[in-house]
Amino acid sequence: MLEVLDLDLKMGKEEYQGAVQRLRVKLRDLQHAVRAAGIPVVVLFEGWNAAGKGDAITALVRPLDPRGFKVFTTQAPTLEEQFHPFLWRFSTRLPGKGEWVFWDRSWYRQMLEERVDGRLDRSGALAAGGEIREFERQLSDDGVVLIKFWLHVSRKEQERRLASMQSDRFERWRWTQPDWKKERGYRKYLEAAEEMLALTSTVNAPWKLVEAHNRRFRRVKIFEHLIGALAGHLSRHGKGLEATGSSMPTAESIDEGVRSRGLHIEVDSISSVLDRSDLSKHLDREDYEKQLSRLQLRLRDLEFECYGRRVASVVVYEGWDAAGKGGNIKRLTQELDPRGYEVVPITAPTLEEKTHHYLWRFWRQLPKAGHMTIFDRSWYGRVLVERVEGFACEEEWRRAYQEINEFERHLTVAGVVCVKFWLHLSPEEQLRRFQSRECTPHKRFKLTSEDWRNRTRWNDYRRAVTEMIERTSTPYAPWTVVEAEDKLWARVKTLSTLVATLEKRLGV
């Protein structure tokens, strides 16, 4: 079936830019709709080496809230994986309701490779195909939307790309893998691919073949197919894309008493390290855009450098409500290769987490060497919300400063880079943002009575933040107070701080 693809299909730059702009907005809206509808989404990419699978995933996740998706790469199985049934590493990484998982190669990899190298004969392929169909049917029966892309390039095009990648310093590391030689048998691989596609294209999980020569064409086709599939699924289940607005979480009715107490905040006169930050700092949009895009690309370079040198990093975001953490994280990650980082939003601990040491759940989320984990709130909850709201007793949160310093020292001694941001703004600016959320229908759900309640405790939090920064800003893991009165300034500051820290660590 692959020979019928017209690999000459192209798209012009202007057409592409218009299309992609529109598609990004649609996909972002779909993420909200899918979350509201509680649908798990799995998107997988197979196809030739260098066909653009990573590029496609990077393009797709750009408009998405990074707290809602994960990206996994299928390499040759580790020993641990070899010691389990074949589907184990995939089954244990299924998305929950409303979550997205992207796979760069997937459960098809092994079948394909074993077929090419002869470990799997025809009947073995039939059996493997059967198992995979069963697995996918089980997912789709359970409401998972599964979308499968095959990215196709010709032999000539593949050779051209591999050659050019080998001379690219950020791509070269990919070809040190021992399995790349296997892929050279294009003909054999093509036959195995055709067989596999035929065996596993089902009603509920058909393969989408993508002519992958032209990057713009390929990206737009992938966007359109994904959007169509999701919108179709939503509308078949009575939740059309148009209904996105109405399927947004509804705004909580605000406790008026709390709200009015929160309107005017008198900040304590006690001095704080926070006072030293100059909240008048700002950037105009032109400056911002220039700096942002330069820093984003630089961070992407550093991401690859960290991967190649196996340097892990941990980025902690803390800050006032409405200080702009979400938008800031989105800008930080926008140009990164999504296979290299993960954003972990921290909310109230689960029952299981509560029966363990409070650091336990953070240990489980640490990045492995070469990767980056961004914590949207973190273990500092112990000395912030848990302290202020009394969720931890005094003895516990008092102990925590030392525990955290020890924990972060342990990480940094192991080579992990620790960067910590406190996003700071004035109570007046916070009030403006709260009020603007109240006036914007699609943002109203973000504002709850709890936000107003937290606001009335501004001075308690200010005291907790001050002590936190004073006691846990260490030479190996310093705090950076980010002036977030102007969001543009804040975004550039977090990016440039992270970039500078990584440059220093890498000596580049």
Next chain:
Amino acid sequence: MLEVLDLDLKMGKEEYQGAVQRLRVKLRDLQHAVRAAGIPVVVLFEGWNAAGKGDAITALVRPLDPRGFKVFTTQAPTLEEQFHPFLWRFSTRLPGKGEWVFWDRSWYRQMLEERVDGRLDRSGALAAGGEIREFERQLSDDGVVLIKFWLHVSRKEQERRLASMQSDRFERWRWTQPDWKKERGYRKYLEAAEEMLALTSTVNAPWKLVEAHNRRFRRVKIFEHLIGALAGHLSRHGKGLEATGSSMPTAESIDEGVRSRGLHIEVDSISSVLDRSDLSKHLDREDYEKQLSRLQLRLRDLEFECYGRRVASVVVYEGWDAAGKGGNIKRLTQELDPRGYEVVPITAPTLEEKTHHYLWRFWRQLPKAGHMTIFDRSWYGRVLVERVEGFACEEEWRRAYQEINEFERHLTVAGVVCVKFWLHLSPEEQLRRFQSRECTPHKRFKLTSEDWRNRTRWNDYRRAVTEMIERTSTPYAPWTVVEAEDKLWARVKTLSTLVATLEKRLGV
């Protein structure tokens, strides 16, 4: 400090048997008390190769409910572990409140070995010791009881043991590990151990040195120290060992209406595969004890054989309330090496589990090659309690028979042995057991209104069980209906079934 140990200390057989009998009962009671008090327990063993660490753990867990503890072995770090900070693999495996974790080697292994092979110098050792002290202080501050044993043998004794192990077919595999040669430098190792013990013996987590030449002496000393440490901890926190009884969960007050409806059960006349089981089957105690101990030892042999040949197995226990699953599992595992199996009790799914496919949480618990996982209740909940109580909709549980067959086929194709038991008894016998629980103070908490409520739905469950067995008994994963009217018979039957299945699979 090690040179002061009197390695000639011994204990006679009779004295040992009396002591160990008493100590086992105490430890079992302590498990209840510790669970009731919500205390996490970590017990770790370090010491010479062949000093008896595994033997000590095996002896300690014998009286314990296997659903309440886990045993981990520290090997050389895997690639995944190397890609994380040193403490990661330990921090992520901390026990929750009321749980026990045993470590055969621990976070001390790496420090010792690197010190012996020279990767760590004196100041490196100081730093490592400091990190470990911090880690242990954090645990103990959080209420974890941490008990550390160092098992000491002389150079001569170690050499003798290693030589004899190499000729033992069940021990030989342990010496194929590349690191065993490292241990031969007894002198160097001794110095490193002395240094390590001195650096990390703290008030809250002191080392307990054990003269490990004589097995009986060693075991009793370990038992006594562990019991003393736990009882001391409990009494310091106002929960003396004597208070075990009063710290037991209190019996729920039973809904009298439900209870009276549950007293008399009329079994449906519809025929069932269950009718074919002859509930008059029984064993007298003498026969039972002979067979049990023979089968337990045989199963232990097979456990080692499975480990050596990397055959995983899954054992599923389902059955009526009060059919004796817990006691049965305890006998099944009694002689096993606890490093080779795990017992997983299945209760209602957590919030996170509910947002995933219902098989997801079982995927995460699968044994790795060479290990055994025993599920106390399982994925069959979908077609039993979830069906009967309406937690799954009809479409979901109807679909599940096929899903389960596919799941188990996938496991068996991957080489996993699947053994499934339904423990069957009559409603009359169940009533007798319920009533006997009501009359026994320390068992009363096990009986709740829910048990009575389930009992009133006997016929609904009978229908569900019948359909389950009919539809999911496959050639590759057959059900065994175990006549459990007599507990002794049931224990021998599950053991002999598992033994026969493993023998067949291994061809031994």
